[in-house]
Amino acid sequence: MKDLTVTEVRLTPILVADPPLLNTQGVHQPYTPRLIIEVVTADGVTGLGETYGDTKYLELARSLAGRLPGHPVSDLNGLFTLAGSLDTEGHSTDGTADVGGLRGVQTADKLRLSVVSGFEVACLDALGRALELPVHALLGGKVRDSVEYSAYLFYRWADHPEGVAGESDDWGAALDPEGIVAQARRFVADHGFGSFKLKGGVFRPEEEIAAVRALAEAFPGHPLRLDPNGAWSVETSLKVAAELREVLEYLEDPTTGTPAMAEVAARAGGLPLATNMCVTTFPEIPEAFTTGAVQVLLSDHHYWGGLRNTQQLAALCRTFGVGVSMHSNTHLGISLAAMTHVAATVPNLHHACDTHYPWQHEEVLTERLTFTGGRLTVPDGPGLGVTLDRDRLDRLHRRWLDDDGSMRDRDDAAAMRRADPAWTSPAVPRW
Ligand SMILES: O=C([O-])C(=O)C[C@H](O)[C@@H](O)C(=O)[O-]
Numbered sequence: 215m216k217d218l219t220v221t222e223v224r225l226t227p228i229l230v231a232d233p234p235l236l237n238t239q240g241v242h243q244p245y246t247p248r249l250i251i252e253v254v255t256a257d258g259v260t261g262l263g264e265t266y267g268d269t270k271y272l273e274l275a276r277s278l279a280g281r282l283p284g285h286p287v288s289d290l291n292g293l294f295t296l297a298g299s300l301d302t303e304g305h306s307t308d309g310t311a312d313v314g315g316l317r318g319v320q321t322a323d324k325l326r327l328s329v330v331s332g333f334e335v336a337c338l339d340a341l342g343r344a345l346e347l348p349v350h351a352l353l354g355g356k357v358r359d360s361v362e363y364s365a366y367l368f369y370r371w372a373d374h375p376e377g378v379a380g381e382s383d384d385w386g387a388a389l390d391p392e393g394i395v396a397q398a399r400r401f402v403a404d405h406g407f408g409s410f411k412l413k414g415g416v417f418r419p420e421e422e423i424a425a426v427r428a429l430a431e432a433f434p435g436h437p438l439r440l441d442p443n444g445a446w447s448v449e450t451s452l453k454v455a456a457e458l459r460e461v462l463e464y465l466e467d468p469t470t471g472t473p474a475m476a477e478v479a480a481r482a483g484g485l486p487l488a489t490n491m492c493v494t495t496f497p498e499i500p501e502a503f504t505t506g507a508v509q510v511l512l513s514d515h516h517y518w519g520g521l522r523n524t525q526q527l528a529a530l531c532r533t534f535g536v537g538v539s540m541h542s543n544t545h546l547g548i549s550l551a552a553m554t555h556v557a558a559t560v561p562n563l564h565h566a567c568d569t570h571y572p573w574q575h576e577e578v579l580t581e582r583l584t585f586t587g588g589r590l591t592v593p594d595g596p597g598l599g600v601t602l603d604r605d606r607l608d609r610l611h612r613r614w615l616d617d618d619g620s621m622r623d624r625d626d627a628a629a630m631r632r633a634d635p636a637w638t639s640p641a642v643p644r645w
């Protein structure tokens with residue numbers, strides 16, 4: 215009999231290089247915080263997890279890490295009970311929006327779930343390694359052998375603002391329809407993606423409509439999405455919907471709040487609306503689903519509370535006839551492997567998943583995960599099927615240690631102020 219008892223939990227906060235990607239709140243910092251979680255069992259098996267690394271998540275993760283030793287990695291329900299008792303006092307959990315509104319509401323529960331999700335993945339990885347079973351088998355088994363991802367297109371600058379230390383890449387700027395189409399072509403050449411999502415809310419809606427039209431012309435028949443992160447009024451959303459109805463697979467978070475989304479959905483002429491903003495917690499589901507505000511829900515195991523909660527969310531969506539897709543924030547391969555395992559088990563996942571992964575040239579794994587034809591093969595090895603590279607982890611942790619604190623919390627508006635000192639987070643609706 216294996217001894218599955220947790221004897222040690224290692225937490226390693228890291229800073230990962232990120233390009234100057236633009237969104238409605240500002241621009242990505244040159245480095246983004248992530249947290250790598252290692253759960254070690256009495257038998258010496260180590261499981262890996264990854265989640266947000268900003269200070270508030272890290273502090274809670276430290277409390278949870280202190281309580282986990284002595285519990286078996288198989289006791290996932292017990293893990294959630296432990297997490298439920300974490301004290302979130304002192305952190306912003308007042309129901310207002312997070313990261314400038316890009317990740318939905320902040321509540322104490324969501325903060326806990328965003329932390330425990332990384333531990334759940336690490337426990338499942340350890341359990342899978344101990345039992346020599348892939349994580350998808352522990353989740354009930356895969357229903358597909360590969361998972362499709364979409365190209366996540368961003369307006370971007372060539373470099374971070376002058377005077378800001380950061381890594382450079384060879385992507386160049388993309389600030390108009392030609393730049394976006396060129397970026398999409400490179401995503402296709404490098405990874406074979408067949409569907410495309412444009413992060414909008416950056417320029418006036420007419421410019422973003424032109425970019426989507428250019429994509430539709432360059433890639434006829436390919437699924438396209440536009441996501442302005444709630445930056446538009448109901449009327450603007452309706453105008454964009456009318457312009458792009460024929461070419462969009464779905465319009466993501468055109469406007470802010472469930473009632474406004476419901477109004478757009480009712481008048482958008484059948485164009486489906488998707489969200490990773492107005493529904494990011496279970497309590498937000500009833501209003502959104504009963505008012506028809508959302509036709510596609512973007513799951514994200516990080517803030518929904520792990521892989522099993524993602525399956526439960528998908529079951530609810532199935533019950534209400536709502537589609538499922540998958541959201542992503544900046545992440546590395548541990549998260550991508552976890553996303554792929556759970557996505558493989560969700561029967562009603564009929565849209566390509568979002569991933570930021572191609573924008574990250576750094577890794578903490580020995581090998582990068584590679585897309586073929588825009589798809590990842592579902593790993594069948596034990597656990598997540600990935601291996602930690604300790605030297606790479608140490609390098610990114612060293613960067614976190616050396617940072618003066620300015621990069622340890624994601625703040626896209628503050629990053630934008632380095633280029634434009636007058637910048638403040640735009641009020642919504644912006645247009
Ligand atoms: O679909 C989304 O809303 C996102 O991916 C949110 C992210 O924060 C994205 O806007 C980003 O990274 O700039």
Ligand SMILES: [Mg+2]
Nearest residue numbers: 441466467490
């Ligand atoms: Mg979105």
